[in-house]
Structure formats: structure tokens, C-alpha cells
């Protein structure tokens with residue numbers, strides 16, 4: 341009779357090598373947990389509870405493991421006979437009790453050989469050859485949908501805040517909101533450049549490319565799990581397996597127009613469920629949403645403190661003068677006025693700088709001598725925002741456009757008397773970043789940025 345005492349560490353090492361040789365990847369945390377727990381007689385339900393997976397997910401992952409091991413051992417292995425099968429295999433293949441010298445150990449060399457089509461010894465292989473002592477997982481970063489890195493000014497504080505939320509506090513969903521052209525995509529591209537080494541998977545997608553949530557989910561799963569994708573694993577499951585950073589740009593495309601901010605277009609309603617799952621399930625990954633507007637459930641999750649944060653991006657401030665250096669502008673001392681007039685929005689400033697070059701031969705002073713902010717090519721951009729508003733928000737915008745120093749929330753315009761839409765509209769416009777609050781000794785007033793004020797006035801006076 342054999343008295344077998346196997347060290348589980350050797351089994352896991354063997355399994356790791358086997359996985360690498362056959363599938364060119366490492367065991368993920370759930371697979372390691374399954375092997376270890378089943379070795380110690382635990383049930384799938386216990387593993388599911390402990391690691392917060394569904395029992396079905398655990399069963400599926402375990403089933404794939406048993407299939408892999410069965411092929412290698414040339415006998416049918418499952419959760420009931422896993423330990424016995426491994427011990428039997430060890431006994432049959434072990435010569436002198438030195439596990440490292442045994443055929444059990446050699447079997448991994450043979451599977452390497454098979455997969456590498458090479459007779460080299462493990463020692464002589466290239467650095468990519470699996471070596472279970474120092475294997476580093478190969479990172480998968482897909483930035484094909486991301487813009488190129490560009491000249492980038494300032495945003496030091498914003499970058500520091502985002503890094504703190506993502507890398508140190510492990511927030512699961514970070515949303516960056518702001519008007520078109522304010523710099524959400526540019527900032528995020530720089531952020532990804534700075535933090536990419538911390539993530540195993542990075543995937544950048546623009547919502548404009550996906551007509552349905554299912555199309556996006558399929559794309560994500562194909563990316564996470566090289567073919568064939570594992571069945572029954574959800575996106576949060578993958579976010580637990582690997583530390584991932586998923587960037588979803590242009591997320592406002594999922595949100596409805598003509599209503600208060602944040603409600604999904606009916607066919608995108610199921611995004612809400614996915615977002616809640618990602619926020620509530622434990623993992624170290626992060627979903628970065630870039631949007632003009634904040635979805636309602638993100639606001640709710642933030643109040644529940646569910647590892648979510650939002651950065652409402654403001655203009656570039658003084659550092660936007662850097663932008664003027666690449667344009668042929670004169671009267672640089674007036675650039676700060678120009679920046680304030682166009683709210684430090686880099687896209688607006690770039691467009692207006694081209695107009696100044698063209699119509700005023702670069703003279704900022706001459707351009708500023710016009711009393712109203714010139715809109716020109718900004719109109720279609722502003723229109724895109726304006727046509728998303730509800731009727732009551734448009735009324736508030738109209739009211740604010742006619743206020744000299746801003747509107748006081750206590751002096752509700754007559755159009756709103758008798759209903760509560762006024763406060764709702766103010767709140768919704770704040771979330772869209774279309775109105776700003778100025779606090780003084782007398783209290784708070786709400787105002788419009790000069791460009792937006794001009795646009796709204798033009799809407800109603802033309």
C-alpha cells in the first residue's frame with residue numbers, strides 16, 4: 341500500500357504549466373481557487389459563495405479545467421476524483437520520490453515541447469517560453485479606437501485626482517463629464533498613457549461604434565477571452581479575473597434627448613443593469629465613462645458610495661494661452677480675455693483662433709473690440725447640446741440669457757409658477773454643465789457662460 345502525501349503547491353505548479361502549454365495563458369484566480377478548494381473537498385456552492393460567483397460560473401470554469409486535466413492524464417477527471425487521480429498519477433510516474441525529477445514533472449516538458457514544436461530544453465528557450473517561476477502575463481491593450489496622443493497642456497490636478505481614484509482607491513466606475521470640446525477624450529488618452537502598466541487588459545471603445553449593448557458585450561468578451569470565449573461568464577466575472585481598464589467614450593449617445601438629464605434611450609436601458617453590476621461586484625478593474633451628461637444611476641451609486649466618482653471637467657484656464665502659441669495670434673496680452681470669453685474650452689478656442697487668424701489677421705485686440713462673443717463655427721456644436729434639452733430647461737436657459745448678473749433661484753420666472761419643474765430644470769442643467777453657480781455674500785445666482793448666453797439670445801431674437 342502506498343502512503344501518498346502530495347504537496348498541493350506542486351499540483352498547482354503543474355496545472356499552471358499545463359494551462360500555459362495548452363492554452364498559452366495562466367490560471368486565473370477562480371481556476372486556482374477551484375483546484376485548491378476541490379483538492380480540500382469543498383463544494384462548488386462554497387467556492388461560489390466565497391468568491392462571489394454564481395454556482396453556474398464555477399461549474400463552467402471547473403468543467404473546462406477537468407477537461408484539460410483529463411486529456412493530459414488520459415483518464416476522466418472530475419471534482420470527485422481529482423485528488424485521487426492526481427495522487428495516482430504521481431505514484432505511477434514518480435521514481436524516487438523526488439517530485440521534480442519524476443515523470444509527473446517531465447510531463448510538463450513534453451507538453452511544452454508539443455506546443456513549441458521544439459526539442460530545446462526549457463532552460464535554453466526564449467524569454468517568452470513559459471517558466472512557472474517568473475512568468476509575467478502578457479498584457480492586452482487595445483487602443484485602436486483611442487485618439488493619438490497630442491500636445492497636451494496642464495490638467496495636472498485632474499490627472500492626479502483620476503490616478504488617486506483609479507489606482508489608489510480602486511474605484512470601479514469613474515465618469516468624466518463636460519461639454520463637447522472641453523477635453524475629456526484628450527485628458528483620458530493622457531491618463532491611459534500614464535497608468536497603462538497597472539492593467540492587464542485595456543480596451544478603449546467609443547459608443548458610436550455599437551448599436552446595442554449586446555454588440556458591446558460580445559466585443560468585450562471576445563477581447564477578454566481569446567477564442568473560444570468561455571460560456572456563461574459575465575463582464576463582472578472577467579473584471580475579477582484580470583485587472584482591466586475599459587474606456588467607453590461618447591456615452592451620451594445612450595441617453596435620451598428632450599427630457600431631464602440622465603435617462604437612457606429605451607434600447608439602451610439595460611446599460612443601467614450592467615453599470616450597477618460593475619459598481620456593486622468586488623474587483624480591481626475600472627470602467628471609465630466619458631460623457632456630456634451623467635447617467636442617473638451613476639449619480640445614485642455615488643450617493644450610495646459604491647466605488648464611483650465623477651469628474652466634471654472645466655475649461656483649461658490660463659494654461660489655454662499655450663494653445664494660442666501654435667496659432668498666428670498677435671496681442672498675446674489679450675489672450676486671457678479671449679480664454680475667459682470662450683470659457684477655456686480648447687475646442688472653442690482653437691476654432692475661434694482660426695477665425696481670428698482668417699478675419700482679423702491674427703489680432704486678438706481687434707476681434708475683442710466686437711461687443712458680443714462671435715459664434716461662427718461654434719453654432720452647430722452649441723446646437724447639439726441645446727437640442728438635447730427638455731422644454732422646461734430651454735425656458736430656464738432663456739430666462740438666464742436675459743439676466744444681467746444671473747438668476748436667483750428664489751425668484752422663479754412666472755412661466756413656472758404652480759409646478760416644480762423649475763428646480764428640476766436647474767438641477768438638470770447643472771448636471772449638463774450648461775449653467776454655473778456664482779456664490780456671493782447675497783447668496784447664490786446661476787448664470788450662463790458668455791458663449792452659451794449669446795447662443796440662447798440668438799435662438800430667440802432671430
Ligand SMILES: Nc1ncnc2c1ncn2[C@@H]1O[C@H](COP(=O)(O)OP(=O)(O)OP(=O)(O)O)[C@@H](O)[C@H]1O
Pocket residue numbers: 490491492493494495518519520521522523524525526527632656686687690
Ligand atoms: N489639455 C489639452 N491640451 C491641449 N489641447 C487640448 C487639451 N484638451 C483638449 N484639447 C484639444 O481640444 C479639442 C477637443 O478635445 P477633446 O476631443 O478631448 O474634447 P471632448 O471633451 O472629448 O469632446 P467631445 O465630447 O465632443 O468628444 C481637441 O482638438 C484637443 O486636441
Ligand SMILES: [Mg+2]
Pocket residue numbers: 524525526589590630
Ligand atoms: Mg471626446
